[in-house]
Amino acid sequence: MQFRANLTVTLTVLAVLLLALMPTTWAQMHENHKMPMHDGMGMNVTKAIAVLQPTQGNDVHGTVTFTQSQDGVLVEAVVTGLTPGKHGFHIHEFGDCSAPDGTSAGGHFNPTGHPHAGPADETRHAGDLGNLVADEQGKAEYRWIDPKMSLHGPSSILGRGVIVHAGEDDLRSQPTGAAGARVACGVIGVAKDGME
Ligand SMILES: [Cu+2]
Ligand SMILES: [Zn+2]
Numbered sequence: 001m002q003f004r005a006n007l008t009v010t011l012t013v014l015a016v017l018l019l020a021l022m023p024t025t026w027a028q029m030h031e032n033h034k035m036p037m038h039d040g041m042g043m044n045v046t047k048a049i050a051v052l053q054p055t056q057g058n059d060v061h062g063t064v065t066f067t068q069s070q071d072g073v074l075v076e077a078v079v080t081g082l083t084p085g086k087h088g089f090h091i092h093e094f095g096d097c098s099a100p101d102g103t104s105a106g107g108h109f110n111p112t113g114h115p116h117a118g119p120a121d122e123t124r125h126a127g128d129l130g131n132l133v134a135d136e137q138g139k140a141e142y143r144w145i146d147p148k149m150s151l152h153g154p155s156s157i158l159g160r161g162v163i164v165h166a167g168e169d170d171l172r173s174q175p176t177g178a179a180g181a182r183v184a185c186g187v188i189g190v191a192k193d194g195m196e
Contacts, residue, residue: 044152044195044196045068045151045152045158045190045194045195046067046068046151046194046195046196047065047066047067047068047151047190047191047193047194048065048066048151048157048158048188048189048190048191048194049063049064049065049066049188049189049190049191049192049194050063050064050066050161050162050186050187050188050189051063051186052064052079052162052164052184052185052186053097053184053185053186054081054183054184055097055100055101055102055181055182055183055184055185056100056101058081058183058184059081060079060080060081060082060164060183060184061079061080061081061184062077062078062079062080062140062164062184062186063077063078064076064077064079064142064162064186064188065077065191066149066151066157066188068151069145071145071147072145072146072147072148072149073145073146073149073150073151073157074143074144074145074146075129075142075143075144075145075146075149076142076143077089077132077140077141077142077143078139078140078141078142079132079134079139079140079142079164079184080137080138080139080140081138081184082132082134082138082139082140082164082183083134083138083166084134084135084136084138085133085134085168086131086132086133086134086167086168086169087131087132087133087134087140087164087165087166087167087168087169087179087183088130088131088163088164088165088167088168088169088176088177088179088180089129089130089131089132089142089162089163089164089165089169090108090109090125090127090128090129090162090163090165090169090176090177090179091108091109091126091127091129091149091157091160091161091162091163091188092105092106092107092108092109092127092160092161092162092163093105093106093107093108093109093110093127093160093161094106094160094161095159095160095161095187095188095189096161096187097161097185097186097187101181101182102163102182102183102184102185103182105161105163105182105185106161107175107176108125108127108128108175108176109125109126109127109157109160110125110126110127111126111154111155112126112155115174115175116128116171116172116173116174116175116176116177117171117172118130118169118171119144119146121171124148126148126149126155126157127149127157127160128169128171128177129142129144129146130144130169130171131168131169132164157188158188158189158190159187159188159189160187160188161185161186161187161188162185162186162187162188163182163184163185164182164183164184164185165179165180165181165182165183166179166180166181166182166183167179167180167181
């Protein structure tokens with residue numbers, strides 16, 4: 001009986017201790033969960049880059065940078081070797097440029113399951129960046145502060161692909177804006193000075 005009583009007391013004390021510790025544990029877990037600045041490797045990524053290489057039969061080159069800013073991710077691109085006019089410009093699901101025609105990059109990056117649209121639309125693919133506009137020399141410069149994409153968390157663009165298309169994205173047609181063939185492809189990685 002004595003043993004039983006001691007055991008009961010011990011168990012009660014343990015239960016009380018556990019309950020007392022629980023809120024702390026929950027709070028800590030919640031706190032950890034609220035720290036989206038860190039990716040799985042414990043890095044705080046502040047800048048990413050994609051170097052665009054031409055797909056087969058094309059001569060489109062370029063660089064796209066993604067910089068974390070107060071209002072979102074600043075996307076800046078310089079692309080050359082284009083035909084004059086508009087060219088669909090998106091982040092695609094996979095950072096895989098292995099297919100000669102760039103199709104290995106998959107469809108538009110769309111972690112929220114929304115329809116295709118333009119970058120300024122409230123509901124859109126996270127990867128919808130609209131169009132590059134090339135001048136008579138075939139050079140395009142692009143600058144946009146994007147409120148939807150992120151460099152960390154479930155909507156992180158790190159490791160995804162960037163695609164430039166032969167034609168214009170009409171910002172309406174599903175699921176890709178009818179922008180035609182893929183003329184350049186790049187993989188989004190952490191930039192050289194992109195970690196804190
Ligand atoms: Cu695309
Ligand atoms: Zn899209």
